[in-house]
Amino acid sequence: MTELTQAPPGDEAGLLExxxxxxxxxxxxxxxxxxxxxxxxAALYVRDAAVAEEVVQDSWLAVVQGIERFEGRSALKTWxxxxxxxxxxxxxVRERRSVPFSSLAPVDEPAVAPERFAPSPxxxxxxxxxxxxxxxxxxxxxxxxxxxxxxxxxxxxxxxxPDAQREVITLRDLEGWSAAEVEDALELSPANQRVLLHRARxxxxxxxEHYLEGRTAS
Amino acid sequence: xNCQALVELVTDYLERALEAKELERFEEHIxxxxxxxxxxDGMRQTLRALGTIPPESLSPRxxxxxxEAFRGWSERPVSQP
Numbered sequence: 001m002t003e004l005t006q007a008p009p010g011d012e013a014g015l016l017e018x019x020x021x022x023x024x025x026x027x028x029x030x031x032x033x034x035x036x037x038x039x040x041x042a043a044l045y046v047r048d049a050a051v052a053e054e055v056v057q058d059s060w061l062a063v064v065q066g067i068e069r070f071e072g073r074s075a076l077k078t079w080x081x082x083x084x085x086x087x088x089x090x091x092x093v094r095e096r097r098s099v100p101f102s103s104l105a106p107v108d109e110p111a112v113a114p115e116r117f118a119p120s121p122x123x124x125x126x127x128x129x130x131x132x133x134x135x136x137x138x139x140x141x142x143x144x145x146x147x148x149x150x151x152x153x154x155x156x157x158x159x160x161x162p163d164a165q166r167e168v169i170t171l172r173d174l175e176g177w178s179a180a181e182v183e184d185a186l187e188l189s190p191a192n193q194r195v196l197l198h199r200a201r202x203x204x205x206x207x208x209e210h211y212l213e214g215r216t217a218s
Numbered sequence: 219x220n221c222q223a224l225v226e227l228v229t230d231y232l233e234r235a236l237e238a239k240e241l242e243r244f245e246e247h248i249x250x251x252x253x254x255x256x257x258x259d260g261m262r263q264t265l266r267a268l269g270t271i272p273p274e275s276l277s278p279r280x281x282x283x284x285x286e287a288f289r290g291w292s293e294r295p296v297s298q299p
Contacts (some may be wrong), residue, residue, distance in 0.1 A: 022292030028285060035281075036273035043274075053280045060284055064291055110226070112257075117222040127220030133253040136260050147270065154267045173268040179233060190235075198229035205264040 012076055020067055031060060034077060038084045040170050044163065045088035046095070055091050059084040077177075078185045111202035136212055150208070157207035158200075165200035172197055219243045224254050228261050 018026030038059055042052040062083050070079055118130035158169060167186065171177040177185075183193045219227075219240075224247050230236050231244055248255050276284070 027288050035276050039274035057284050112225045127222035129221050129253040133256040135256045136263050150267050151270050205261050
């Protein structure tokens with residue numbers, strides 16, 4: 001998943017050099033490499049798929065037109081992220097279909113519903129599981145139905161996340177960015193980045209757990 | 219560390235962001251508590267499932283339009299001093 005986006009910067013420098021000379025193959029290679037990121041980020045702000053695709057096209061042209069100004073102080077993908085974010089926000093405002101983007105400040109939210117914990121019979125402190133936690137079945141990779149069903153479920157759970165959580169989990173767990181890269185690109189403190197990631201992963205985990213319980217019950 | 223506290227530290231644990239003392243208590247708890255071990259395993263499987271979501275791509279039509287626009291740009295007359 002991350003091989004393409006984490007290619008060595010030296011390789012990318014060559015592509016950028018070729019792009020500055022107007023080399024179409026270099027452009028095509030960069031489009032191949034970074035369009036997933038662009039599509040996902042555009043979809044964070046613009047819900048309509050056709051409009052999001054236009055945002056990606058406009059963003060690529062903005063990359064090409066701005067390539068002379070790119071000085072390589074940040075990673076290319078960070079620069080691309082900023083361009084597509086700005087393009088998508090502008091477009092969302094123009095379309096007046098802007099989804100109000102919630103603040104990046106994490107809100108307090110438990111990873112597991114408090115009802116699932118109870119006082120332990122052996123200790124005078126609350127906070128022990130009140131019922132056993134199910135061990136999930138290991139989904140074998142050959143089981144295509146299982147895999148594609150699970151994937152659809154997980155994609156839906158990510159799509160339903162609050163904006164800031166969705167942004168962080170998309171970059172970290174779908175695009176494979178490092179914590180430091182996400183902190184830099186979204187201007188988050190390490191602690192806030194982790195809190196948002198934790199809330200997001202916990203919600204997706206809950207969705208999967210709910211789904212797996214349903215499968216076992218039927 | 220009780221179970222309710224442990225589940226809130228799972229991401230810090232996976233991100234290797236726990237301090238030495240906390241890490242020790244976390245691992246001690248996991249070793250003795252099959253429920254929290256199952257919870258952590260479920261989180262690892264969640265991350266694996268997230269990793270199976272395929273990259274998105276532009277539709278072939280949008281991609282073709284984009285390459286065409288690029289050709290228009292790269293063949294522009296260059297105004298050099």
